[in-house]
Each structure stands twice: as C-alpha cells, then as structure tokens.
Amino acid sequence: MGEPTIGALLRELREKAERSQSEQADELSAILGRPVTRNEVSRWENEKRLLTPYMQQPYADSFKVDVTVIRRAVAQAKANRRRTRPDAEEERDPVQRREFLGAVAGLALAGATGQPSLGATNGVPQLAGLDQIRAALTSYTLKTPALSVADLDTVRDLTVETHRRYQAADYSGAAQVLPALIVTADGLVAQSTGDDLRAALAVQNQVYVATAKLVTKVGDGNLAWIAADRAATAAQRADSPILKATAAFQLSCALLRLDNIDDAERIATDAAEGFRDDSPDGLSVRGALWLNSALIASRRSDRAASTERMRQAEQLALELGHDGNYVWTAFGPTNVAIHQLSAAVEIHDPRSAIARAERVDTSTMPGGLRSRRAQVHIDTAWAYTQDRTDPAVVINLMEAERVAPEAVHYNGKVRQMLTEMLKRERKSATPGLRELAQRCGVLL
Numbered sequence: 001m002g003e004p005t006i007g008a009l010l011r012e013l014r015e016k017a018e019r020s021q022s023e024q025a026d027e028l029s030a031i032l033g034r035p036v037t038r039n040e041v042s043r044w045e046n047e048k049r050l051l052t053p054y055m056q057q058p059y060a061d062s063f064k065v066d067v068t069v070i071r072r073a074v075a076q077a078k079a080n081r082r083r084t085r086p087d088a089e090e091e092r093d094p095v096q097r098r099e100f101l102g103a104v105a106g107l108a109l110a111g112a113t114g115q116p117s118l119g120a121t122n123g124v125p126q127l128a129g130l131d132q133i134r135a136a137l138t139s140y141t142l143k144t145p146a147l148s149v150a151d152l153d154t155v156r157d158l159t160v161e162t163h164r165r166y167q168a169a170d171y172s173g174a175a176q177v178l179p180a181l182i183v184t185a186d187g188l189v190a191q192s193t194g195d196d197l198r199a200a201l202a203v204q205n206q207v208y209v210a211t212a213k214l215v216t217k218v219g220d221g222n223l224a225w226i227a228a229d230r231a232a233t234a235a236q237r238a239d240s241p242i243l244k245a246t247a248a249f250q251l252s253c254a255l256l257r258l259d260n261i262d263d264a265e266r267i268a269t270d271a272a273e274g275f276r277d278d279s280p281d282g283l284s285v286r287g288a289l290w291l292n293s294a295l296i297a298s299r300r301s302d303r304a305a306s307t308e309r310m311r312q313a314e315q316l317a318l319e320l321g322h323d324g325n326y327v328w329t330a331f332g333p334t335n336v337a338i339h340q341l342s343a344a345v346e347i348h349d350p351r352s353a354i355a356r357a358e359r360v361d362t363s364t365m366p367g368g369l370r371s372r373r374a375q376v377h378i379d380t381a382w383a384y385t386q387d388r389t390d391p392a393v394v395i396n397l398m399e400a401e402r403v404a405p406e407a408v409h410y411n412g413k414v415r416q417m418l419t420e421m422l423k424r425e426r427k428s429a430t431p432g433l434r435e436l437a438q439r440c441g442v443l444l
Contacts, residue, residue, distance in 0.1 A: 005077035006070070007047035013063045014045070021045070024062070031058045034202050035240075037195030040152070050074055052153045127218045127410060129175030133211065136179040137226050152196070155184055156203050162210045163328045166217075169371040169404035174214050181207050189234070201238035205231050205247065209328075212250040217371075218410045221257035228254045245275045245285045246327055252292055261296060268293040272312070284324060284331035287316035291331075291339040298346035306343050310336070325366045334365050338376055345379045353383035374404035381417060390421050394430045401436065409440050418442045 004012070014024050021041045028036040043049045044059075051059060051074055060067040158181055165174040185200070185207040192200040208231035216224040228250035235243035248271035255264035272289035275282070294309035313336050323332030337360050344353035357380040362373045377400035384392040397417070401408040408414050418437045425433060437443040 003076040004073055005047065005080060006051055006073040007045050007077065009069070009073040010041075010051075010059065011045045013065065014041075017063060027062045028055075028058055031061055035195075035199050035238075037199050039195050040199065047077055049151055049153055050077055052157050055153065127175050127214075128172055129179070130215070130218065130220065130223075132179040133175060133182070133215065134220075134223055136182040137211070137223060137230075139183075152188060152192075152200060152203060155181065155188060155207075159185075159203055159206050159210065163206070164368060166210060166213055167325075167328065167330065167371055168368050169374060169407040171214060171218060171406045171410060174210065178207075178211055178214065182211060198238050201234045202240065202243060205234035205238065205240075205243045208234060209246055209250055212254060216250070216253050216257050217407075219257070219412055221254055221259075224250070224254035224257055241275060242277060242281055242285060242327065245271050245277075245282075245289065249285065249289055249292060252289075252296075256292075256296060256299075261299060265293060265296040265300075268296065269309075272309075278319070280320060280324060281326045283316050283320045284326035284329040287313045287320070287331045287336070288329040290316065291336065295339060295343055295346055298343040301347055303347060306347065310340060310343065313339070323365045325369065330365065330369050330372050332365070334360070334362060335372060338362075338372060338379075341376065341379050345382050348386075350383040350386035353379060357383065370404035371407045374400040374407040376400075377403070378408065378411060378414060382413060385417050385420060388424070390424070390426075390430050390433075393417060393421060394433050394436065397436060398432060401439070405439075411440075415440055415442050 014021070017024075019027065022038045025036045025038045025041050028041070040049075044051055044055075051070065056070045056074065057067050060070045158177060162174050162177055162181060165171075185204040188200040189197065189204050208227045212224050212227035212231060215227060228247060231250055232244065232247035235247045248267050252264045252268035252271075255261075255267065268289050272286055272293055275286050275289070277283070277286070290309050290313040294306045294313065297303075297305035297309060314333075317331065317333045317336045320332060323330075323334045325331075329335075337356070341353055341356040341360060344350075344356055357376060360376050362369075362376060365372060377396040381393045381396035381400070384390075384396065397408060397414060400414075418433070418440055419442055421430065421433055422437060422442070427433075434443060
C-alpha cells in the first residue's frame with residue numbers, strides 16, 4: 001500500500017489521541033487562538049477540503065508529530081485527486097475561479113516598488129487599488145457575491161497574507177487583493193450557518209480589520225470608519241471578546257484619522273479598561289489599545305494621561321515577556337518604546353524624541369514588521385525638523401524609505417516635512433532631497 005492520504009491520517013491520529021471531532025476542534029482553537037469548528041475537522045478528515053499550509057503546522061502540533069508527515073499525506077491526497085478526477089477543477093464556474101485566482105496571483109506577484117500613483121488632484125499620492133476597495137466597501141447589492149466559490153481555508157490564508165503585506169509596508173500588494181477578499185468574505189458569511197458561521201465571521205472581521213488598517217494608513221478616514229464598523233459588526237455577531245477589542249482599536253484609529261479625537265480616545269480607553277484576557281493574544285490587544293490611547297492623550301498635550309497609559313502598556317509588555325505579533329499587533333517591549341518616541345513627537349518634544357530614538361533597538365522584533373521599523377526613522381526625522389537640522393531629516397527619511405518605501409511615500413507627515421525643507425533648501429546640505437520629494441509626490 002502507498003502513503004496514507006491526509007483524511008485517513010488525521011482520523012487515525014485523532015482516534016489514537018482518543019479525541020472526538022469536537023475535542024480536536026477545541027485543541028486546534030486553543031493553538032490558533034481563533035474558532036475551529038467540528039464541521040471543519042469533519043471536512044478535513046473526509047477530504048472535502050484539504051489542509052492548507054496555514055493549517056498543517058497547527059495540526060501537527062496538536063498531535064505532536066513532525067509537520068512533514070502531514071505534508072506528505074496532503075501531497076498524496078492531491079496526487080490521488082489528479083489521477084481519479086483530472087477535470088475536477090472545471091466543476092467550479094471558470095469565470096469566478098479565474099477572477100478569484102487572479103486576485104491571489106496579483107497579491108503574490110505585486111512588487112513592492114514603493115512608487116505611488118500620482119493621479120490625485122490634490123497632489124497627495126493615491127494608492128493604486130483604493131478606488132476598487134472603495135467600490136467593494138460601498139457596494140450594497142442583494143446579488144450573491146461573485147466570488148463565493150472560495151472556501152473558508154482559502155480566504156483565511158489570503159487574509160493572513162494580506163496582514164503580512166500590510167505590516168511589511170507592501171500597501172500596493174495588499175490593496176491588489178482586498179477588493180476581491182472583501183466580497184468573498186461577505187459571501188462566505190451569507191452562505192454559512194451554525195458553527196461555520198462563527199468561523200466565517202471571525203475571518204470577515206479580520207478582512208475588515210486589514211482593510212481599515214490600510215485605508216487609515218493611506219489617509220482615507222471615511223473608508224477606514226466603514227471598514228472598522230463592519231469589523232465591529234462581525235465581532236458582535238461572532239460574540240468574540242477579542243475580535244470586539246481588535247475592532248475597537250480600528251474604530252479608534254479611524255476616528256483619529258477623521259480628527260474626532262474625543263470619540264477615538266473614549267473608544268480606545270473604554271475597550272482597554274473593559275477587556276480582560278491574559279493570553280498572549282489578549283495581552284497584546286489590550287496593550288495596543290493602551291498605546292493608541294496614550295498617543296491620543298499626547299495629541300491633546302495631556303502628558304500626565306499619556307504617561308499613565310503608556311505605563312499600563314509597559315506593564316502588559318512585561319507580562320508578555322517578549323516582542324511578539326499576536327493578532328497582528330506587533331506588541332511587545334520594543335513597540336512600546338516606539339510608541340513612546342511617537343508620543344514625544346505628538347506632544348512636540350523633539351529633544352525627548354531624539355533621546356528615545358537613540359535607545360530604540362528594533363532587532364528583537366519579529367521579521368516582516370517593516371512599517372514599525374520605518375516609523376522610528378520617520379519620527380526621528382520629525383524631531384530634527386524642529387531645529388531645522390535638515391541633513392539629519394533627509395538621512396532619516398532615506399533610511400525609512402530603504403526599510404519600507406511605501407510607508408514613506410504615503411505618509412502625510414513626511415510630505416509636510418519635505419514641503420517645509422524645499423522652501424529653505426540648500427542643495428549642498430541636503431543632497432537627495434528633491435529626488436525623495438519626487439518619489440513622495442511632493443514634486444512632480
């Protein structure tokens with residue numbers, strides 16, 4: 001006999017562990033930190049769905065086996081399918097399938113060129129794909145979504161990749177796939193029932209969180225509010241405290257982008273005070289809420305409130321004990337230090353900002369957090385603009401651009417700094433300034 005296929009292997013491992021399918025679902029939920037249903041376990045064992053790469057390691061961990069055992073069984077199942085059902089892929093609507101896979105390919109192949117689209121009439125670079133995101137968010141239709149053929153695992157994996165792209169400051173890559181992902185997630189929720197509905201709502205929440213993050217970053221507060229509100233609705237329907245807290249964070253960020261400081265502060269602070277979860281996920285989300293609340297207090301020039309809230313975040317980072325990236329928060333001691341630098345910037349304290357910047361070491365942060373690393377240089381550049389040390393400003397901005405081009409090109413504060421320096425430009429002192437301004441859309 002040949003190698004076992006994945007369904008038979010999963011069933012055998014579960015029975016050896018003396019677990020029911022519901023118990024296996026609970027085990028996976030604990031490992032992943034998000035709901036896994038008994039129906040999902042059943043479909044994997046019956047091979048109605050094959051385990052995606054995202055699920056293979058957690059499944060191996062749940063049985064304490066090497067992940068290569070799982071991967072070989074998945075490969076065997078795929079080989080069997082090709083032999084027995086060579087035309088199986090044609091069962092799906094080919095137009096729908098091509099559209100969805102085209103979005104996936106777009107994300108995978110989108111190069112991080114860092115070059116913004118300069119077509120916006122107000123001179124601010126507009127992210128390619130933003131109009132399509134706007135259309136997906138504001139399309140109120142009763143038709144069945146065209147991309148509803150995608151299964152939950154596929155959408156979940158693609159959502160994970162979109163969050164990764166965002167944190168790597170590959171905003172154009174994330175924008176490439178989000179319109180299709182929004183429609184697909186909505187379709188899955190519309191078609192799901194029971195335990196499957198709760199799992200679909202969790203994915204939908206994370207799709208809208210990713211959307212809210214991206215459009216907040218590129219400056220569209222109105223779209224950010226819509227996306228964050230949808231994330232909150234999905235979290236409420238899923239009745240998940242941690243998803244509610246992540247949605248509250250994004251609502252606060254969207255309101256801050258709209259200069260609604262009072263409501264932004266109230267939502268962030270209330271959520272931080274009311275959310276209790278001592279897991280790594282919970283500590284990270286609560287810490288992120290306190291950090292956001294501290295920055296808002298700094299913007300109001302309330303140094304005492306900012307310091308106290310930052311202290312709350314520091315304590316949670318100490319409890320966590322390391323730099324992590326749970327629930328896509330990048331939370332940990334180093335991110336607290338970065339926010340302390342940002343708070344000094346918000347409160348217009350350049351000396352403190354420069355001193356803090358010199359102490360920040362981002363080398364302990366998880367890989368891929370390019371946007372967080374670039375923020376250190378952007379905030380340091382701002383501090384140097386206050387005493388008109390323009391060469392140091394340009395050096396820091398160019399270093400930020402090297403780390404994360406799009407984090408610089410779509411940053412409004414960067415454009416303000418560049419505009420100010422161009423007014424007092426001394427070419428011999430600031431080589432590279434004009435070229436950087438062109439790449440950021442300040443000079444056309």
